[in-house]
Amino acid sequence: MKLAILNITAGGMSGGYKKYLCNLLPRLSSSPTVDEIVCTLPSFLILNDIPRRSNIKYVQVSQYSIINHKLNGELKLILDKFTPDVVYVPIERLFYYKKAPVVTMLQNIEPFVYPLFNNPLTEKVKNWLRFYNARKALQKADRIIAISQFVKDILVNQLHVKHQKIGIVYHDIDNINYHPKKPSYLPLNFENFIFTAGSIRPARGLEDILEALYYLSVQGIRIPLVIAGHVVPNMISYQKN
Numbered sequence: 001m002k003l004a005i006l007n008i009t010a011g012g013m014s015g016g017y018k019k020y021l022c023n024l025l026p027r028l029s030s031s032p033t034v035d036e037i038v039c040t041l042p043s044f045l046i047l048n049d050i051p052r053r054s055n056i057k058y059v060q061v062s063q064y065s066i067i068n069h070k071l072n073g074e075l076k077l078i079l080d081k082f083t084p085d086v087v088y089v090p091i092e093r094l095f096y097y098k099k100a101p102v103v104t105m106l107q108n109i110e111p112f113v114y115p116l117f118n119n120p121l122t123e124k125v126k127n128w129l130r131f132y133n134a135r136k137a138l139q140k141a142d143r144i145i146a147i148s149q150f151v152k153d154i155l156v157n158q159l160h161v162k163h164q165k166i167g168i169v170y171h172d173i174d175n176i177n178y179h180p181k182k183p184s185y186l187p188l189n190f191e192n193f194i195f196t197a198g199s200i201r202p203a204r205g206l207e208d209i210l211e212a213l214y215y216l217s218v219q220g221i222r223i224p225l226v227i228a229g230h231v232v233p234n235m236i237s238y239q240k241n
Helices: 014-029 073-082 121-140 149-157 206-218 235-241
Strands: 002-006 036-042 056-061 087-088 100-106 142-147 165-169 194-197 225-228
Touching: 002 014, 002 073, 014 036, 014 056, 036 073, 056 073, 073 142, 100 121, 100 149, 121 235, 142 149, 194 206
Parallel strands: 002 036, 002 087, 036 056, 087 100, 100 142, 142 165, 194 225
Antiparallel strands: none
């Protein structure tokens, strides 16, 4: 089988997405059912640690427009030459190519469950566009990968996608024998604390943790909270708040 993996982004890629891709590609390349893989990457993205395999070819293409869904001419030439049997789009972006079946995965559920509240206006508009694009992509895909039962429920109950079309594949961990070490800059008395990691934005629900800690403090219970995560420019005010 010839597999095309299309990372259709606006030019960037989150740390979690990079890690997912770097873990996924070696597994797919070693599968007895996969002969060749062509993997497209945003033209401005530099991945020094990307897996290198003899049956994987990487091609950098210009960034994707969130409004225009027409097949990029550059990408069309690549696919015409490669003639994929299956096209896999790891994020919920609309794509189709001739008669090749398209598999997509729903990773970002923020536009479905937390699109507007507490977000700045620019992010509200982006979430509306993400929802619109994701809905079309998921409805037209031949197969959908959901990363949890919760995500599958959203697809079935909100988008009315037939459950037979959806497969659940939970994200795994790299090494079950890994023993994390506490960062040296945390206070020594932080032996028991709540830790949360991820992009700092309203959809993370950090207010819920703070409210829970307040109710505990009223009862004389104090538990430290450690928040780790990247902050995009339009979320700096939210982070400070």
